[in-house]
Amino acid sequence: MKGVIPIIAIDLRNPKPIYEQIKDNVKRLIITGALKQDEKLPSVRELAQTTSINPNTIQKAYKDLESEGFIYSVTGRGNFVAPSPKKLDSKRVEALYNTLKATVSELSYLGVSESDIEKVVHNTILHSTPQGGKKND
Amino acid sequence: MKGVIPIIAIDLRNPKPIYEQIKDNVKRLIITGALKQDEKLPSVRELAQTTSINPNTIQKAYKDLESEGFIYSVTGRGNFVAPSPKKLDSKRVEALYNTLKATVSELSYLGVSESDIEKVVHNTILHSTPQGGKKND
Amino acid sequence: MKGVIPIIAIDLRNPKPIYEQIKDNVKRLIITGALKQDEKLPSVRELAQTTSINPNTIQKAYKDLESEGFIYSVTGRGNFVAPSPKKLDSKRVEALYNTLKATVSELSYLGVSESDIEKVVHNTILHSTPQGGKKND
Amino acid sequence: MKGVIPIIAIDLRNPKPIYEQIKDNVKRLIITGALKQDEKLPSVRELAQTTSINPNTIQKAYKDLESEGFIYSVTGRGNFVAPSPKKLDSKRVEALYNTLKATVSELSYLGVSESDIEKVVHNTILHSTPQGGKKND
DNA sequence: GTGGTCTAGACCACT
DNA sequence: GTGGTCTAGACCACC
Numbered sequence: 001m002k003g004v005i006p007i008i009a010i011d012l013r014n015p016k017p018i019y020e021q022i023k024d025n026v027k028r029l030i031i032t033g034a035l036k037q038d039e040k041l042p043s044v045r046e047l048a049q050t051t052s053i054n055p056n057t058i059q060k061a062y063k064d065l066e067s068e069g070f071i072y073s074v075t076g077r078g079n080f081v082a083p084s085p086k087k088l089d090s091k092r093v094e095a096l097y098n099t100l101k102a103t104v105s106e107l108s109y110l111g112v113s114e115s116d117i118e119k120v121v122h123n124t125i126l127h128s129t130p131q132g133g134k135k136n137d
Numbered sequence: 138m139k140g141v142i143p144i145i146a147i148d149l150r151n152p153k154p155i156y157e158q159i160k161d162n163v164k165r166l167i168i169t170g171a172l173k174q175d176e177k178l179p180s181v182r183e184l185a186q187t188t189s190i191n192p193n194t195i196q197k198a199y200k201d202l203e204s205e206g207f208i209y210s211v212t213g214r215g216n217f218v219a220p221s222p223k224k225l226d227s228k229r230v231e232a233l234y235n236t237l238k239a240t241v242s243e244l245s246y247l248g249v250s251e252s253d254i255e256k257v258v259h260n261t262i263l264h265s266t267p268q269g270g271k272k273n274d
Numbered sequence: 275m276k277g278v279i280p281i282i283a284i285d286l287r288n289p290k291p292i293y294e295q296i297k298d299n300v301k302r303l304i305i306t307g308a309l310k311q312d313e314k315l316p317s318v319r320e321l322a323q324t325t326s327i328n329p330n331t332i333q334k335a336y337k338d339l340e341s342e343g344f345i346y347s348v349t350g351r352g353n354f355v356a357p358s359p360k361k362l363d364s365k366r367v368e369a370l371y372n373t374l375k376a377t378v379s380e381l382s383y384l385g386v387s388e389s390d391i392e393k394v395v396h397n398t399i400l401h402s403t404p405q406g407g408k409k410n411d
Numbered sequence: 412m413k414g415v416i417p418i419i420a421i422d423l424r425n426p427k428p429i430y431e432q433i434k435d436n437v438k439r440l441i442i443t444g445a446l447k448q449d450e451k452l453p454s455v456r457e458l459a460q461t462t463s464i465n466p467n468t469i470q471k472a473y474k475d476l477e478s479e480g481f482i483y484s485v486t487g488r489g490n491f492v493a494p495s496p497k498k499l500d501s502k503r504v505e506a507l508y509n510t511l512k513a514t515v516s517e518l519s520y521l522g523v524s525e526s527d528i529e530k531v532v533h534n535t536i537l538h539s540t541p542q543g544g545k546k547n548d
Numbered sequence: 549g550t551g552g553t554c555t556a557g558a559c560c561a562c563t
Numbered sequence: 564g565t566g567g568t569c570t571a572g573a574c575c576a577c578c
Contacts, residue, residue, distance in 0.1 A: 017553060024239065031246045043565060054555045059566075067341060072424040075566050076563040082424070088248050096247075099240050100254070101261045102161065107233050108265040109168040111225055117237070121258055124238045128245040150346040150356070152552095154577065191578060291568060298513065305520045317550060328570045333551075350550050350578040362522050370518050374528070375535045376435065377510045382539040383442040384507070385499055391511070395532055398512045402519040426567095428562060465563055 010051055018053060022061035030070055030081055031128050041071060041079040147188055155190060159198035167207055167218055168265050178208060178216040284325055292327060296335035304344055304355055305402050315345060315353040421462055429464060433472035441481055441492055442539050452482060452490040 008025045010018060029035045041047075044062060048055040062079050065071045069089075073079045107117055145162045147155060166172045178184075181199065185192040199216050202208045206226075210216045244254055282299045284292060303309045315321075318336060322329040336353050339345045343363075347353045381391055419436045421429055440446045452458075455473065459466040473490050476482045480500075484490045518528055 019553080027243065028239070031242045045565080056556085057554060060553090062566090073426065073566065074423050074563095075426070075428065075561070076564075077423075078565060080424075085247055093244065093247055093249060096240055096244050097257055099236070100244070100257060102165070103233050103236050103240060104258050104261045105168045105265045106164065107230065107237070108262050110222055110230055110233070112230060114259070114262045117262070118255065118258060120234060120237060121241050121255060122251070124241040125245050125251045125254070128242045149348050149351075150354075152347070152349070154349065156577085194578070197577095293568080301517065302513070305516045319550080330571085331569060334568090336551090347551065348578095349552075349576070352550060359521055367518065367521055367523060370514055370521070371531055373510070374514045374518070374531060376439070377507050377514060378532050378535045379442045379539045380438065381504065381507050381511070382536050384496055384504055386504060388533070388536045391536070392529065392532060394508060394511060395515050395529060396525070398515045399519050399525045399528070402516045430562085468563070471562095 008047070008051060010053065019057050019061040019064065022047075022053075022058065023065055026061070026065055027070060033128075035081050037081050037083050039081045041081070043078050145184070145188060147190065156194050156198040156201070159190075159195060160201055163198070163202055164207060170265075172218050174218050174220050176218045178218070180215055282321070282325060284327065293331050293335040293338065296321075296327075296332065297339055300335070300339055301344060307402075309355050311355050311357050313355045315355070317352050419458070419462060421464065430468050430472040430475070433464075433469060434475055437472070437476055438481060444539075446492050448492050448494050450492045452492070454489055 007029070008022065010021050010025075012018070014021060026035075026041070035041070041062070042050070044055050044058045047053070048058050051058075062071065062073065066073055066079075066082075069085060070082055071079050072082045104117060108114070145159065147158050147162075149155070151158060153161075163172075163178070172178070178199070179187070181192050181195045184190070185195050188195075199208065199210065203210055203216070206222060207219055208216050209219045241254060245251070281303070282296065284295050284299075286292070288295060300309075300315070309315070315336070316324070318329050318332045321327070322332050325332075336345065336347065340347055340353070340356075343359060344356055345353050346356045378391060382388070419433065421432050421436075423429070425432060427435075437446075437452070446452070452473070453461070455466050455469045458464070458469050462469075473482065473484065477484055477490070480496060481493055482490050483493045515528060519525070
């Protein structure tokens with residue numbers, strides 16, 4: 001099995017910008033542990049070819065991911081998975097909490113039971129890699 | 138005390154389009170029960186004045202809310218809060234589940250504990266009005 | 275005097291990327307108070323014309339400034355000066371401290387006296403707008 | 412104890428080019444006096460091995476340092492620490508002053524107090540070796 | 549009109 | 564070969 005990126009599914013009909021779809025995909029792979037720390041991502045050009053997306057669009061997604069701390073880039077070598085964060089980024093966490101509240105509220109309003117929601121939350125956390133998996137960076 | 142909408146906070150700095158911010162606000166008020174079923178919403182013109190937002194933008198928000206089933210409009214009379222949904226809109230629920238998973242994953246990745254996340258979820262549901270007291274049928 | 279941006283000097287021979295030169299210029303204008311909070315910056319297209327720089331390059335500079343918290347953008351309206359930060363961004367401060375140390379070390383090595391260096395530091399701070407100038411955001 | 416360079420820390424994640432990181436490190440060692448005048452630097456080959464960096468990259472760093480006057484090279488013998496500069500390189504000093512101003516301005520803008528900044532400046536100078544004990548002439 | 553996204557294609561710096 | 568920068572030109576969403 002080569003260093004293939006498992007699942008980067010882009011839907012051009014999706015109104016969400018392509019570079020955000022790429023970001024979401026890569027984030028998911030990192031968070032679920034499908035991509036390990038310091039593992040190499042496909043190069044900008046390579047991913048551009050396999051997805052038929054313009055390299056600049058890939059580049060933008062990668063740069064965003066870098067500034068958000070998910071990956072780091074080494075000129076001349078490629079992009080790599082960054083170590084998971086050590087300190088809480090309170091601004092980011094707060095923003096995510098707001099999204100969480102809005103989502104849960106609406107689910108509840110639509111008639112989904114609390115236990116169903118909590119089940120999904122619990123299972124999701126199980127499949128994440130919360131801070132673990134490494135000792136030194 | 139007039140039929141004023143309690144809290145419609147628009148932040149122009151927020152990159153989210155204004156009409157979506159309005160939608161989010163109205164949804165929140167309906168979901169939390171601050172706006173009761175069949176209660177009248179402020180008219181487009183009125184809200185436009187109090188918020189200094191372009192009426193077209195308000196109009197678009199209301200139209201969206203109507204097509205999503207949160208409100209209904211009576212020509213010549215105004216817009217009113219719709220009854221809460223009786224059967225699950227599975228597509229919408231699935232979309233919300235996806236958002237939920239992505240949000241929870243990222244929170245977990247950023248180092249937020251499961252118990253903290255579950256606490257927020259629990260409290261959020263408490264302050265919602267799931268189904269407005271009706272049973273599923 | 276119109277809403278002209280005072281001094282945006284771009285030197286194409288400078289090896290520093292154009293978008294960084296733009297960023298530096300805008301930062302300087304904001305930090306020195308030449309641009310006040312919520313003041314409108316020239317539009318991407320406008321600045322592109324007056325500087326003969328490609329709009330995408332301006333766009334990139336503005337986006338960077340936004341993600342660094344110096345400006346905020348309102349779709350359909352333009353870019354505006356953000357309020358000065360309330361909380362210390364410890365990562366950014368640490369990075370700046372490192373630059374500061376390296377610069378001061380080298381100046382000292384090159385034979386510049388401590389008092390000369392401290393004079394420059396002092397005068398620079400005088401001409402900045404440390405947190406002041408506004409009460410509410 | 413061999414003539415090992417004490418601390419050459421290269422961070423591949425750092426977007427700064429490796430050869431510049433090497434330059435910064437060597438400069439720091441010279442400025443702080445960890446490397447004395449006429450002391451021999453590790454050979455290109457040796458440093459390349461211990462750091463797993465491409466020899467060409469080391470070579471470029473050394474060449475730059477030589478042209479900036481920090482080291483001198485003796486064909487067949489190696490590279491050595493140059494004597495500290497006797498007269499001010501006004502162009503270089505001016506460039507450093509500009510960096511200094513920009514850095515201090517931004518620190519101040521971010522809310523760091525003048526006294527904190529001046530403390531760092533003062534301590535940094537203490538740990539430098541201004542002119543290696545020589546007087547200006 | 550304003551910013552946001554995307555494509556196409558080019559050149560440079562670094563390794 | 565890899566990422567970084569820049570240009571040119573296009574289309575869309577928002578207001």
